[in-house]
Amino acid sequence: MGWVTMLVVAAVAITMIALLVLRRRGRAEEGGGSASVDFSANLALAVYLLVLAYAAVLCRDALSTSQADVQAEAEVLTEMYWSVAPIPEAAPIRAQIRDYSARSVDLDWPLMTKGQMSPIPTLMLEDMRAATIRLRPAGEESKGLQQDALSHLSEAAHARALRTADAGTGLESIFVISMIISGLLVIALPWTLGARPTLPSIIGDAVRVGVVVIGIGFIMLISHPFAGLGAVGPDAFKAAQKQYDQIDERFPVRYAAE
Template identity: 90%
Template sequence: MGWVTMLVVAAVAIMLIALLVLRRRGKADEGGGSASVDFSANLALAVYLLVLAYAAVLCRDALSTAQTDVQAEAETLTEMYWSVAPIPEAAPIRAQIRDYAAKSVDLDWPLMAEGQLSPIPTRMLEDMRAATIRLRPVGEESKSLQQDALSHVSEVAHARAIRADDADAGLESIFVISMIVSGLLVIALPWTLGAKPTFPSVVGDAVRVGVVVVGIGFIMLISHPFTGLGSVGPDAFKAAQKQYDQIDDRFPVTAPAPVAAE
């Protein structure tokens, strides 16, 4: 980012110096200046629109990818809940799955707007994995379900890491700088002719400024998957919590059988 900023500052400084020198020492133009400025403005507009369109596609793809990743994590949690539900000894793991989903919604989502995840659900996920490993199921069916649960908890951990990457993602600074620089050229180049403003020219100036500001503002609003317009919410996790209740209806949580006295 540092060298990009220095490059932009140097380019702007050189341009301003060149304009000042030409203004003082340059020869009078015989009418070709207007055509040259129009060409330059149209070129800047083409660059601006190209960068704007490409940035919009990148932002939309990032939103779609983040939504898919969140949905996959929630579905994997549900599959893990299905795996442990028939195992009587796994009742505490059911509670851990519920707590992980709830804490992800309450703690992760406010932080993901800043590109971070809460460490609390991470520790809960580690405890969930350890509790699944410590299970001592009876029967081949229960042992198979335990292996499925272990596989799912690994997938959840991987999905959480991907969600962390999605939260840390954003539009690269080069696109923002390119949009701003080309947008400023689109706005400012026609003013270099020094013509007195008329009503049509004022309308044209307002349209140019509005298009540039709205375009850049729109991109900034969709530049992060978990903030702004169309941001990815925790709806998938909330839907998973409702599915846990449906699974409990099929496999009610039972208390451990009492140990018979000798």
């Protein structure tokens, strides 16, 4: 949001300064050179719109990918909970899965807006793997479920790695630079004619500035999958926590000594 505020303030300031200068030193509108300036401005506008559209597609793809990765991680955790639920010896692991899900929401998500991840859930995932390996379930069926749980743990670790990569993604600076430069050309080229501002020209200036600012501001707001508009939230993890309760109703927690 800071970038967007700075962009709006800078655009308004540049526009006001340009209009004041042209009002004092500008001349009456003349036709000389306007054709070439119009061509250059239209060319800059085409480049700006092309970069804007491509950046929007990239940002949207990043959002969709991150949402799918978060959903997949939550589903893997749920499947692991299903695997360990029938095993009496795995009651502590059920608590670890719940704790990992809750800590991921509380610790990871605030940091992911900055492209970082908390190390605590990572350690919890490693502890969970060690606890699952140390299980000594009775019966072949429980042993099979243990292997399923270990398989799901590997998938969860991979899913967390994907979420870490997603948190570190963002729109490449080349697109931002290209949008700003082409947008400035769209705004400023008509002013090079030095024509004194009139009501129609001021309206045109306002439209040009508005289009550029809104376009760049929108891209900046969706440039990170875990921050800004449409940011991927922890809804999938919260839904998984509710599913844990439903699984507990079918397989009440019991211990091996029972």
